[in-house]
Amino acid sequence: MDSIKWYFPEMLDEVPGLLKENLIPHSGGTGLLMGDLSRKKGLIDLGHLPLKYVKTTDDSTEIGAMATYADVVRELGEIRPNLVLVSALGKAASTPLRNRITVGGSIAFAPIWSDIIGPLVALDAEITLIGAISGKYPVAGYIKDSGLKKQTLITSIEFAAKNWQSYYHRHIRTKFDFPAFTITILISKESNLIDDARIVITGNTNRFARLTDIEEMLTDKTIGEIEIGGIGENLDIKFAGKKQTSPEYLRYLVGVELERGLREILKD
Ligand SMILES: Cc1cc2nc3c(=O)[nH]c(=O)nc-3n(C[C@H](O)[C@H](O)[C@H](O)COP(=O)(O)OP(=O)(O)OC[C@H]3O[C@@H](n4cnc5c(N)ncnc54)[C@H](O)[C@@H]3O)c2cc1C
Structure with a gap:
């Protein structure tokens, strides 16, 4: 097996070119590394991109794709403790895994046991994509449309604030x-x-x-x-x-x- 080459972009505008070369985004690695990597040409480490944040305004919440489940629970738990994402992600997997699993990787991977997909679909959340396709798309549409996943990167997730x-x-x-x-x-x-x-x-x-x-x-x-x-x-x-x-x-x-x-x- 050839060794896998890693890429470490620091700016978002470096990413579309890497995706075009069929290199694979790596976020928390918890899903990716369970699969067969032997045929992957290379991995894009997203850890140096400015995508690890949680922002709230009176009207909306925006989460960077590299925020982990633990980041979301900690940061939104203080501001919006009753938000369904806080209760859902706080119970997912285990403490060490919640420190690694990212929001972006979990939407892209969307396993059948996901704790994030139900809450995001219910909140009518939208993702922002860059790469072969760019723009804002509903999470619900992204999960069912494989065309949106090819050579694209989720950079953030956004949903409206409402007193649910x-x-x-x-x-x-x-x-x-x-x-x-x-x-x-x-x-x-x-x-x-x-x-x-x-x-x-x-x-x-x-x-x-x-x-x-x-x-x-x-x-x-x-x-x-x-x-x-x-x-x-x-x-x-x-x-x-x-x-x-x-x-x-x-x-x-x-x-x-x-x-x-x-x-x-x-x-x-
Ligand atoms: C033992 C175990 C138990 C788990 N239990 C649960 C659970 O109870 N509930 C739960 O919700 N999850 C659980 N998970 C997590 C889940 O199974 C996935 O591993 C996780 O959601 C993947 O997220 P990640 O950040 O690690 O992504 P990665 O593994 O880095 O990537 C997953 C996929 O998404 C792609 N990708 C990554 N980031 C992006 C991006 N920003 N844009 C586009 N594509 C991207 C990658 O190329 C890859 O194809 C568990 C995982 C493990 C190992």
Whole structure:
């Protein structure tokens, strides 16, 4: 095996040329280094680029692609402790891994057990890309469009600030386990009236599912008008079988946990 050549750009305008040569971005390395690197021509270490930051204004939050899960939990945890990203990323993987796993690498990699994709899709987050394609794109579109991934680099993630109430569930058997699925629920209320709702399930065969029917059913209702029992039945989401768990049983569990989450978030 030839040795892998590393590149260490310090300015963003050096990156498109490197991507054009089919060199591969390396962020935390936690996903990349589990795979086969023998055919990779070279790796671009993103660690010297100015992409490790978390910025907030009254209207929005922007996170640099090289911010780690731990950076996000620490920095946003102080300013927006109720933000769903804080609770989701704070429970992901383990402490040493959260110090390495980056936001940009995790959106690009988007494994089925991801703790970041559900919250970002629910928040309608957008990424900024440079390289063969540049501009802002919804995270939801990027994950499903392989054309956006070729020779591009995610530089940042942005989402609007809103006073969401949030609920996050990761379905694990032991504390350090890949979640079989995750549930993100965001609710915005004006006194007792729900004016916006977002529900995203991950872990299914389509990477994520936004439950727009249920979102619409909740919107413009007062809490007292909502009948939660039965909402989780007959969800139109497909799961692949996992060790000791059939797809049907996983879908049943999602339904149970979804109703539990709705009861929790609507209990006030
Ligand atoms: C044991 C273990 C347990 C884990 N558990 C969880 C968990 O519970 N929840 C969870 O959410 N995650 C978990 N992870 C992390 C997840 O599996 C991925 O490893 C991680 O999200 C990849 O992020 P990274 O920064 O390490 O990216 P890297 O490994 O550096 O890169 C991953 C891919 O993204 C590309 N890439 C990197 N940065 C960019 C960029 N800025 N723009 C475009 N492409 C880019 C790379 O070329 C590569 O293809 C776990 C990882 C391990 C090893």
